Amino acid sequence: MSSKHRVSGRRHMLSLLLPVLLLAHVPAALSLTPVRFAVIGDRSSGHVPGIYGRIVREIERLKPDFVMTVGDMIEGGIEDSLTIEQLWADYLELVEPLSMPIHYAPGNNDIWSDLSERIYRRYAGEPYYSFTHEFLHFVILDNSRISNSTEFSKGQIEWLEADLKQHQDALYTLVFFHKPFWNESIVVDAPDLLHEIFVKYGVDAVFSGHYHQYFSGRYDEIIYTNMGSSGGGTTPSPSGLKYHYAWVTVDEAGIHIAPIHMGSVLPWDILTAEERKLCQRLEREGLTFKEPLPIDENRQSVDGRAVLVVNNSFLPRPVKQMIKWTIPAGWQVSPEMVEIDLPAGD
Incomplete structure (x- = not known):
């Protein structure tokens, strides 16, 4: 009798635990893959x-x-x-x-x-x-x-x-x-x-x-x-x-x-590390003044010629670009813009 009672009591306990366990696995809020x-x-x-x-x-x-x-x-x-x-x-x-x-x-x-x-x-x-x-x-x-x-x-x-x-x-x-x-x-x-x-x-x-x-x-x-x-x-x-x-x-x-x-989603490789280094070198060495703009003893600019050298010797591709001066008020530069077309390594 005692053994029977213990078995039936255990079954009753399992039947009570099962719904509790099932409920514990139901998420509190619906979860979906978006x-x-x-x-x-x-x-x-x-x-x-x-x-x-x-x-x-x-x-x-x-x-x-x-x-x-x-x-x-x-x-x-x-x-x-x-x-x-x-x-x-x-x-x-x-x-x-x-x-x-x-x-x-x-x-x-x-x-x-x-x-x-x-x-x-x-x-x-x-x-x-x-x-x-x-x-x-x-x-x-x-x-x-x-x-x-x-x-x-x-x-x-x-x-x-x-x-x-x-x-x-x-x-x-x-x-x-x-x-x-x-x-x-x-x-x-x-x-x-x-x-x-x-x-x-x-x-x-x-x-x-x-x-x-x-x-x-x-x-x-x-x-x-x-x-x-x-x-x-x-x-x-x-x-x-x-x-x-x-x-x-x-x-x-x-x-x-x-x-x-449109234009808000860019490619991952819009700028590679190698391209960035080339750009940095271009900023340092790509444009240099061979002959600077002349100034007088009062540090005022005078009419004259400034020579700008464009260097593409270190880029692996040709450069075709328009160079345009940013001209402050009271200045005149001629020509105001010039197109350059340099092959790679030039």
Whole structure:
């Protein structure tokens, strides 16, 4: 009897300890590995050559998990299939340096006709779709050929509601489309069909483009962000942002969005130790006055000639540069600037 009692008592103790141990291993707060992605703005409508490619290279240095666009990737509006295909081939070459996936949203310069939509599907995929990454659900909509939320096709709206309903268990849901209809609706307290759907199904963030200016807002706890130019023609913005992209981090604390000026992310080897030493030597020995500027007995400058020697004997590369004098008030120097072109070792 005594032995039986001891065994049953031990089992009872174990059954009490087990829930305590299990509870001890549940974290006090949700802990997730952050997801990081970049968002690229508009490239077309008066695009400036070279800008989009620079932004792509900066994003590649940051190594996000993936990249999103908000549309207007090519200069559209034409109806020649060969030309449109070449525009897409050129664009895909621009983003080829990216080592991570890129997800496209169509803009009005990407899809403007039935022909352009067929070509878009070949090069960029479905105009509207969704995907899930870790604890995030992404929805991409196509508003390339409409002017407000009420003009969405019945099919796309039905698909949107079904998709959002199916993925309501996602920790965060983010929606991307090109034209910021929300700027003409909820910002001025007007109704908006999309926003009503987003509120109904718990969308957390919305990204758009089209206007080539960055602006944002929070409405019914949904974060709205409009991307500006990542290469398209742009005008001065009150934000001070010109060419830019966004870096988005999502973790258990929320969605964190940081617009980044182009030129802010530099390569690791922008200046090597060897190059720094060469620069220091150049400062010491590269420019020397063989004949200094003459002065009189009162230490005042007089008309005369100063001879400057440019030395490139220790640099392993040619130097082609413009030398320009900083001229104080009351002085005259002729010429005010001169171009030098020295081969390596000269």
